Amino acid sequence: MxxxxxxxxxxxxxxxxxxxxxxxxxxxxxxxxEGWDAAAGGFVDRLAGDGRADRQAPRRVMVQARQIYCFAKAAQMGWSTEGRAIALKGLEYLLAKAKAPDGRPGFVFSLTPEGTVQDGRRDTYAHAFVLLALASAYELDRDTQIRAEIDALLAFMDAELRSPHGGFLEGLPPSLPRRQNPHMHLFESMIAAFDATHDLALQQRAGDFYALFLANLYDKQTRLLGEYFEDDWSRIxxxxxxxxxxxxxxxxxxxxxxxxxxxxxxxxxxxxxxxxxxxxxxxxxxxxxxxxxxxxxxxxxxxxxxxxxxxxxxxxxxxxxxxxxxxxxxxxxxxxxxxxxxxxxxxxxxxxxxxxxxxxxxxxxxxxxxxxxxxxxxxxxxx
Known part of the structure; x- marks a missing residue:
């Protein structure tokens, strides 16, 4: 050793x-x-080294979604009496500010500290975490409005982000290289969404990512997972x-x-x-x-x-x-x-x-x- x-x-x-x-x-x-902006709403993206919030940093939607997951999970575990309320407050902010604020479907990539659009890209990686946040919040009390948001998100991804070569594009606008990372987190989110809903269609969606893993992402000879791919899943x-x-x-x-x-x-x-x-x-x-x-x-x-x-x-x-x-x-x-x-x-x-x-x-x-x-x-x- x-x-x-x-x-x-x-x-x-x-x-x-x-x-x-x-x-x-x-x-x-x-x-x-300190990690919540009580004045403008939303979770801050980072703290300074002394623990004070950096309130001027852009608010990535991925971070908003991850923090919603954290407090929903803490509530489910019985670790926080306020976790449910914090998670739902975060979700309310996310839906109000980041969902189609520019009139186009889907969630933007990031917001300004004031809650306006910082980066309007539709990023698949970020959408994976929005799905995780929605699934975690839905598991708290099976709210039908949250379930409708899950279905709407999946419909948007199917209509706008699916790749003809399998899996999903990096985002809108499309870019290369393709990465395994967004697909890994979509796999995670589909498993979480199935756990929350027990909907067999979501179990099947998780199965689609497992099939992609076996067919394209994982190299059985080297026993390694590639990170970057061409549009047709050729390894780079x-x-x-x-x-x-x-x-x-x-x-x-x-x-x-x-x-x-x-x-x-x-x-x-x-x-x-x-x-x-x-x-x-x-x-x-x-x-x-x-x-x-x-x-x-x-x-x-x-x-x-x-x-x-x-x-x-x-x-x-x-x-x-x-x-x-x-x-x-x-x-x-x-x-x-x-x-x-x-x-x-x-x-x-x-x-x-x-x-x-x-x-x-x-x-x-x-x-x-x-x-x-x-x-x-x-x-x-x-x-």
């Missing part, structure tokens, strides 16, 4: 309880308080690998298996083993970027891949893997020690360089979705 990796096991036994307390006592109050050389996405698909495939019974164990094991090829020897953390030859192309390490690695091991626990629980807790300890040990309670470091220096001065709101999801999964499976 490389230097530094053995120490992260210390404290693993009660790491889930510590992280749950951190989320409840610090993260949720921070992001519903050199094949770039994001280890965090390999881990993220492990968790998603387990979710698909849960809702369909379709066995995914072989592909999950292959993806996880491939992800572990791209670890930092000193810390055990996943690095940001590699290629199909196993070469590290970027030796920085962001927060979100560490969270997804923990979720991948949690998925393997659910799948009956004997040693996965120990690995999941070790990954959570690495997350806690390296990324969550921020002077702002409820904040985090987003990225480090190879020497361990922080590369991002702000505290991005977008990371809360990753952190909260991992801690809820850990509480459900490892506690």
């Amino acid at each position: 490389a230097e530094g990796q053995s120490e992260v096991i210390d404290g693993a036994a009660d790491v889930v309880a510590r992280l749950k307390s951190r989320v409840i006592e610090h993260c949720l109050p921070l992001w519903s308080g 050389a050199p094949v770039i690998v994001e280890p965090g996405h390999l881990a993220e698909w492990v968790w998603l495939l387990r979710g698909f298996e849960r809702i369909t019974g379709c066995p995914t164990g072989q592909r999950r094991s292959e993806l996880l083993q491939s992800a572990l090829r791209y670890r930092d020897g000193a810390t055990g953390c996943l690095l940001d970027l590699g290629d199909a030859d196993g070469t590290i192309r970027r030796d920085t390490r962001r927060l979100w891949p560490q969270v997804e690695l923990a979720k991948a091991f949690i998925a393997q626990v659910e799948g009956g893997e004997a040693d996965a629980a120990k690995e999941a807790r070790a990954a959570l300890v690495r997350l806690e020690r390296h990324y969550l040990s921020h002077p702002v309670a409820g904040g985090w470091y987003d990225q480090f360089d190879s020497s361990g220096a922080s590369l991002v001065a702000t505290i991005p709101a977008s990371s809360f979705y990753h952190v909260l999801c991992a801690v809820t999964e850990a509480d459900l499976v490892l506690s």
